[in-house]
Amino acid sequence: xxxxxxxxxxxxxxxxxxxxxxxxxxxxxxxxxxxxxxxxxxxxxxxxxxxxxxxxxxxxxxxxxxxxxxxxxxxxxxxxxxxxxxxxxxxxxxxxxxxxxxxxxxxxx
Amino acid sequence: xxxxxxxxxxxxxxxxxxxxxxxxxxxxxxxxxxxxxxxxxxxxxxxxxxxxxxxxxxxxxxxxxxxxxxxxxxxxxxxxxxxxxxxxxxxxxxxxxxxxxxxxxxxxxxxx
Numbered sequence: 001x002x003x004x005x006x007x008x009x010x011x012x013x014x015x016x017x018x019x020x021x022x023x024x025x026x027x028x029x030x031x032x033x034x035x036x037x038x039x040x041x042x043x044x045x046x047x048x049x050x051x052x053x054x055x056x057x058x059x060x061x062x063x064x065x066x067x068x069x070x071x072x073x074x075x076x077x078x079x080x081x082x083x084x085x086x087x088x089x090x091x092x093x094x095x096x097x098x099x100x101x102x103x104x105x106x107x108x109x
Numbered sequence: 110x111x112x113x114x115x116x117x118x119x120x121x122x123x124x125x126x127x128x129x130x131x132x133x134x135x136x137x138x139x140x141x142x143x144x145x146x147x148x149x150x151x152x153x154x155x156x157x158x159x160x161x162x163x164x165x166x167x168x169x170x171x172x173x174x175x176x177x178x179x180x181x182x183x184x185x186x187x188x189x190x191x192x193x194x195x196x197x198x199x200x201x202x203x204x205x206x207x208x209x210x211x212x213x214x215x216x217x218x219x220x221x
Binding site for chain 1: 142144149150151157167168206212213
């Protein structure tokens with residue numbers, strides 16, 4: 001079983017809608033959780049990090065973490081065409097950072 | 110402010126050839142990583158170096174070797190390239206275990 005699983009997508013949402021991305025992980029000892037955005041042909045860039053249970057908001061992005069359920073999610077509110085990208089969930093255990101396969105989001109105008 | 114610099118950006122090899130991918134960071138980060146990215150597979154960890162002088166295998170180390178030359182530089186070597194190693198390779202670094210990764214711009218490698 002892959003360590004980090006994401007909803008496979010692709011996900012298509014209308015402009016202005018909420019995009020919801022989900023991620024589960026297998027290692028209960030994981031302590032740090034990240035969401036990266038990757039545009040086609042570019043390197044991943046960090047958009048959110050979360051370390052404790054609950055919600056963390058940054059602008060139009062909200063990350064949610066539930067360690068008991070081994071679940072982390074990302075909500076993108078008021079989706080814009082510039083949000084069209086692949087979103088990667090990453091889970092850190094000590095020095096090793098494991099990534100999910102990514103969910104491709106397309107925001108249609 | 111260069112961050113993480115990878116060279117080369119593109120490379121084409123024939124099966125059996127060898128090459129070294131170079132990575133350098135100027136952020137005084139302690140840990141460095143090599144990932145490969147294939148379509149539908151996400152990023153898979155090849156090797157990492159938690160600190161200068163140490164290296165450890167990741168998820169897919171076979172066919173690769175690494176050298177942490179100093180705190181700034183972490184190279185990835187393919188001794189005998191195979192078509193299965195066609196991929197995009199990313200180098201990354203972090204300051205400490207709770208920090209996020211900073212990525213280089215990637216090397217697109219094709220093995221024919």
